[in-house]
Amino acid sequence: MTVSDAQQIRNIALVGHQGSGKTALTEALLHTSGAISRVGSVPDGTTQSDYHESEKERQMSIFATLLHASWDDTKINILDTPGYPDFASEVIASMRVADTALYVMDARSGVEVGTEMAWSYGEQTDTPALFVINHIDQASADFRSIVDEIEDRFGRGATPVQLPAGEGTRTLVDVLHMRQLYYPEGETEPEVQPIDDAFEDEARELHETLVEDIAASDDRLMEAYFEQGELTDDQMRNGLRAAIIERDLYPVFVTSATEEVGVSRLLDFIGSVCPSPASRLLETEGGQELTADPDDDPVAFVYRTMAQEHVGEYSYVRVFDGTLQSGQDLENARTGATERLGQIYELNGEERNNVPRLIAGDLGALVKLEDTTTNDTLRAPASDVVIPSIQFPAPRYRMAVRPVQEGQEDKLARGLHQITDEDPSLVFNHDALLNQLTLSGVGEMHLQIAKSRLERQAGVEVEFVEPRISYREAIQNRATAEHRHKKQSGGAGEFADISMLVEPLDGAFDPPDAIEVRGEETVETEWGAEIHFVDAIVGGVIDMNKFFSSIRKGVLNTMEEGPVAGFPVGNVRIVIHDGDMHPVDSNEAAFKRAAFECFRQAFQKAGPVLLEPIHEVTITTPDDYTGDIISDLNTRRGRVQGIDTQGALQKITAEVPEAELHQYSTTLRSLTQGRGLHHTKFSHYEQMPGHVQEEVVDETTAPAAAA
Secondary structure: OOOOOHHHEEEEEEEOOOOOOHHHHHHHHHHHHOOOOOOOOOOOOOOOOOOOHHHHHHOOOOOOEEEEEEEOOEEEEEEEOOOOHHHHHHHHHHHHHOOEEEEEEEOOOOOOHHHHHHHHHHHHHOOOEEEEEEOOOOOOOOHHHHHHHHHHHHOOOEEEOEEEOOOOOOEEEEOOOOEEEEOOOOOOOOEEEOOOHHHHHHHHHHHHHHHHHHHHOOHHHHHHHHHHOOOOHHHHHHHHHHHHHOOOOEEEEEOEOOOOEOHHHHHHHHHHOOOOHHHOOEEOOOOOEEOOOOOOOOEEEEEEEEEEOOOEEEEEEEEEEOEEEOOOEEEEOOOOOEEEOOOEEEEEOOEEEEEOEEEOOOEEEEEOOOOOOOOOEEEOOOOOOOOOOOOOOOOOEEEEEEEOOOOOHHHHHHHHHHHHHHOOOOEEEEEOOOOEEEEEEOOHHHHHHHHHHHHHHHOOOEEEEOOOOOOEEEEOOOEEEEEEEEEOOOOOOEEEEEEEEEEEOOOOOOOOOOOOOOEEEEEEOOOOOEEEEEEOOOOOOOOHHHHHHHHHHHHHHHHHOOOOOOOOEOOEEEEEEEEEOOOOOOOHHHHHHHHHHHHHHHHHHOOEEEEEEEEEEEEEEEHHHHHHHHHHHHHOOOEEEEEEEEOOEEEEEEEEEHHHOOOHHHHHHHHOOOOOEEEEEEEEEEEOOHHHHHHHHHHHHHHHHHO
């Protein structure tokens, strides 16, 4: 439908646990509203939402799908989001552009992990909320216990506006309007009936509670309630909308999506009570408030990007102010570049409809933008408006990735750039020292989907392997060595003699009595180490002006692949204190080779050890799982640094070797039934235990020995 004002638009996101019926409810909303003529099925792969091949193969939502319906002169944009925790970024992005979140729950299961996670995202975005208890027609549905559970988990603001008239029923009691609604089989519109005597008392009690809750949210309504003993329909509707916007009340609905029971009433409520974009003003980074006025300068926010076959890249946008029109020139706030808008689409899943414009408050898609990606603001050229960015979850699961077929490294790199541009929760990194590409995501399933996307979008088959660890080699003591390089094979030969002292770089240099410092230089290596070179040559036995650079190159070459196991050498001090040269045979190549071997010998005598990267790990979990988590950390050589209480959760901070964190997100999810989250960041390097060092050295040197 064509809309001319943001008051005619509703933006809703269906969120919740995997399998709660979000996609089925989306199909029911579309069918009941007349947007589609036939209800699709997830097992059959025929839904409007789950149209990607990966979703059909796995019979689950993976991407947030934009759809729309019309109901009583209102355009309802629907965002059907995945429930699996690995795809949290899809939920968070949808919450950012929705004006109401519908928390869909299975009436047989109640509040689940996915419900709790989505609630935490809604708190971050301050998104108004409704609860929808789905599958209410099932015999095992337990409405009242679920309402109690909602109140216990999410607060007393959860307020039923409906209740089922018995178990396994097609009849609902509308508490808001005090009437009974019977949905005949095969019909989407209910028959309105008087409330059965068996439910009259409960309905009256819930109605009075609802009226009191609405009145309590506004002083004027409270005064009217005291004077009249009741509220008018308009007062109820407007008061309820205001309380929803302020997140004081969370109405609770009941549905059976597959039978379309309660769906028309839910659409009524969305259209008449849920907030419009004009009801929720957005504050920009600069503190301006955008009023969702279609006549203002245009401001649009790209909340996700995705490549579509035969179309190119879609930039999904919400228009926060003004109107977008084809042919319009807008400025990208991040780059300063001008983007000319081409085709503009309304979407119903895979189906697209070309439209001439999108007004403030609406959602849609743009195509063929030159340099615009997720989190970008598009604005009028003279504007300074910037929409706050979405804070996507940090990656928690990392694997090394490589092409199955040799020679496709460049194709893989291009594919990684594309999918990480589309999904900010995917991060890839190229480690030149380890010669490996790594891809990080929220979880194992997230990376499996990324693998499928690389194969489909980039045409490259890949495999995941455990990432190699970036160990470092170091020394514990001071040691000296001397090496003479001499080569004679007719004509000019090679000659260089070097005496060298090495020691850990852990303080100021305290030279032995026989050493006199004549010059110093500190080098920062590409692997982050600090190397302190000291010139202590006396009497010109080595021409340091001529040969120092060669000595430095020889030492750094040894350090790049250290003497113990081929890992880079960490912070060290190197003192060149004696040596010899030949007036004819000494040259740069000779001193480079001598320095290489001399450092290797000195390093081996100075108590060499391997250092491993230690990460600071922060785990947030319900208290019930704290003991199991700590026990598991102990098996990973972890050291718990502290445990703090944060409301109903415990925050555990620990230091854990990187080598022990492989696939930790999967383990934590298992330990906590999906309720635990963790974040890691590099902390420092430290010496690993001797038995671990032996294992690492054996694993590292075995392939070389076999070769």
